[in-house]
Amino acid sequence: MLQVSVSHQINELKLEVELDLHGKGSVIGVFGASGHGKSTLLRILAGLEKQANYQLGSHGLSDVYGVSIGCNHSIAEQNPCVLNRQKALLFPHLTVLQNLEFVIKHSYWRTEKQTVSEHKVSRDISIHDVIQWFNLKPIIHKSVDALSGGEQQRVAIARSLLSGKPIVLLDEPFSALDWQTRISFLTLLPEIARRFNICFVLVSHSLKELAIATDYMLCIRQGHAEEHGNTADLINELGQIAGQPVFSNLTLCFQRCLPEYRLSQWALSDAPQQHIYFKQVVAEAINKTPQIQNDDVIVQQKRITLDADQVSISRHFNADTSMLNQLKGKVLNICEQEHMALVSLSVGEQRLFAQISKLSLHRLNLQPNEVVYAQFKAL
Amino acid sequence: MSWDIDLQALWLTLKLAMLTVVILLMVCLPAAWLLNKYQGRFKPVIEALITLPLVLPPTVLGFYLLMAFSPNAWLGNAWLQVTGEQLTFSFTGILLGSLIYSLPFVMQPLMSGLSQLGEAFEQQAASLGIVTWKRFAYLLLPLLKPSIISAATLGFAHTLGEFGLVLMIGGNIPGETQVLSIALYNHVELLEYQQAHNLAALLLLCSFLSLLLLYKFNRPLADIR
Structure with missing residues (x-):
């Protein structure tokens, strides 16, 4: 569902990734140490790096999501990927609920793109859904300034899911949460993907996180996708190399x-x-x-x-x-x-x-x- | 009699300051937004031109504007053809002058507010699928509120205190171009110190109050980030 060809020079690092992730599952992991171009790759996919040479194949997108091919991917709001950064960037003049409603009310993908083929799921994700998934009820009326880092990240991912875009790019989305909570959210991702026909791209430097959430993953080193394959297979290989404790x-x-x-x-x-x-x-x-x-x-x-x-x-x-x-x-x-x-x-x-x-x-x-x-x- | 003229001057001053601020905000908000995005090689030139009225003696600015506004110059002439009115020694003339004169005071807070805010919020909103004009109206304007209040207050207070420029292009016509600062000058010329005292105190109070309100109620932008 995602065909990507990326080539971009950032300072010393030349990022070159070519991928055909069609039929590779709905949660895709990106692994790599910091500074090897993971986050930049996501920014490019989201259409936020104007200079990047980038093609996102619409193969599969059109029939699955009814996205018209005419979408200009270099315009961030028309690009089918929504970027969810590590830093939550909630809109500070709004409360948690208002942040969520803001996106529902104003997102191009929820208001203009209601047209869709029969493959599309019967309904969009609702505020009710995300409140439940990410346990937002206790904080829903709080102002954004009053939230802890972990709470902000939960609201941010909820907000990204509400945008109505079919591809959600998650850049270390749960880094401020404790491990138990993190696991429960990671476990949820494949389920959400399946139910609402969404594709996630999850960037992480923790193999365990990727093991829990992803079907397929690629490992980026020095701007190149060195290895890719099914998560379960790749993890067994990488686990030894990366010097992380071995796990099943x-x-x-x-x-x-x-x-x-x-x-x-x-x-x-x-x-x-x-x-x-x-x-x-x-x-x-x-x-x-x-x-x-x-x-x-x-x-x-x-x-x-x-x-x-x-x-x-x-x-x-x-x-x-x-x-x-x-x-x-x-x-x-x-x-x-x-x-x-x-x-x-x-x-x-x-x-x-x-x-x-x-x-x-x-x-x-x-x-x-x-x-x-x-x-x-x-x- | 002279009290009437002073009231007229007060009203004229407030009208001038208010119109100046409203028009400048409408022009400067989109302009600052665009200029903040623009990274081309003419950016320094544009910035210098915008800031120029800040350092230029008002009489210099007034002199050039007077030349441009005169019916012999193309601008003044065009205006005369279109509206049938002269630009020099008219309220419209001093309004145009004030717009240029107060431009940097409105533009600077907006520019620095925008650059402090950075691109992150806007990019995030764009990625969430929110189109350009909605980002501007529903995200940028509320986030920039402190800067907008600063810009409005500074523009207002600065226009209140305008003297040299108005005198150059507007002269001293009661009810048309005679603003408070000029009425004050008149009183002093005529040795009417009591009235001069009143007007001076009024101007001092107005300026102080606007700044007081600004500093008391305007949260600096740094707090919301």
Whole structure:
């Protein structure tokens, strides 16, 4: 849905990216260290860098969104991408609610572009939706100055979603939020994308964030898209290089809530009998009254990250343990590091990493292709 | 009798200052906005021309305007053909003069307000799909409110105190071009110190009050960023 060809010289850095992201999923990640052109790439996509040589293919855009090809992409308001920066830039003379209403009332894409083909979703995102998703109710009447950095970022992304544009460019959108909140918003992105037929481009320097939210990602180094591929595949490669702690990236499906224990039960997307328990009762939405349930996003499928050092390995299924999660898998390979060993397992079709000490490795005498159980506490 | 003339002068002064400010704001707001975006090589020239009345002696400006306004010059002549009135020694003439004379005082606060505001908000609004004129009307104008108030107050107060320029192009016609500062000068010439005192105090008070209101109620732009 996004075909891009970008070439732009910024000081020393020459940014050259060519991409065809058609059919690559609806949340696309951009990874890279700072100063390698990630943010500039987004500014170019949004039509805010006038000098940049840039072509955005409208392949797919027209039938999906009814966007006329005549749109001039170098005019920011006509460009189909809305840029959501790290710095929230809320309009300071308006309250939170007024900021949101301002966009609904005045955005070209909501007022003039109502024409649309049959593929378009039946309704636009409403203020009610974003208030719920980003938990804006407590701050909705506050003035923008009174908000904390994290609150400002939540309002900013809500406002971007209301613009009615089909492509939302997110530049480190949750950097001021704590990790738990960040995860819950990141999990929401694919769901919003699916429901409202939006494409997200998420820039981040955290592989974990990208693992949770994106289907496809590219890695930018010195202005060039060095690698790109499916997130799950690429992360396994990049994880080692980037020197970030190793983690597994799993896709799960929701199964049921256990409210009496404040747990929820999920399963590997490709192996429904392999359960994983979570400490929170998913979205509170599930317990809400049926009337509003349809409007809530109930995330049925999500991606999670699991740090390799949280996982231990046992040769047998252990019924006498407090560990709730025991996944059955097969040892793929064992990579010995300085004083630890990284065991990669295949569970279903997915990959799981366990970091164990060398002592454990020698005691267990693990061999490739052996069937083992990966254990970890409720997440 | 002379009190009547003073009242007339007061009214004329207020009318002149008010009209000047209103017209200047209507012209300067879009002009400042465009000039702020314009980064071409003529920018310094335009800026210098706008600021020129700030440093030029009012008599110099008045002299050139007098020449331009005279029915023998093309501007004065054209005006005479179109409206049937002369520009020199008329209210329209001193209004035109004031517009030029107070231009930098209105333009400067707007320009500095705009450059302080930067492009970020406007770019963000554009990216959100808000078209140019709506950004100007609904975003820029409210955000620039402090600068607009400064510009209006400074323009108003400065026009109140105009003397040399009005005298050059308007002369001293009661009810037409005789503003407060000139009426005051007349009183002094005629050794009518009591009336001169009144007018001087009135002008002092007006100017002080406008500035007081400006500093008391106008939040500086830095606060909202």
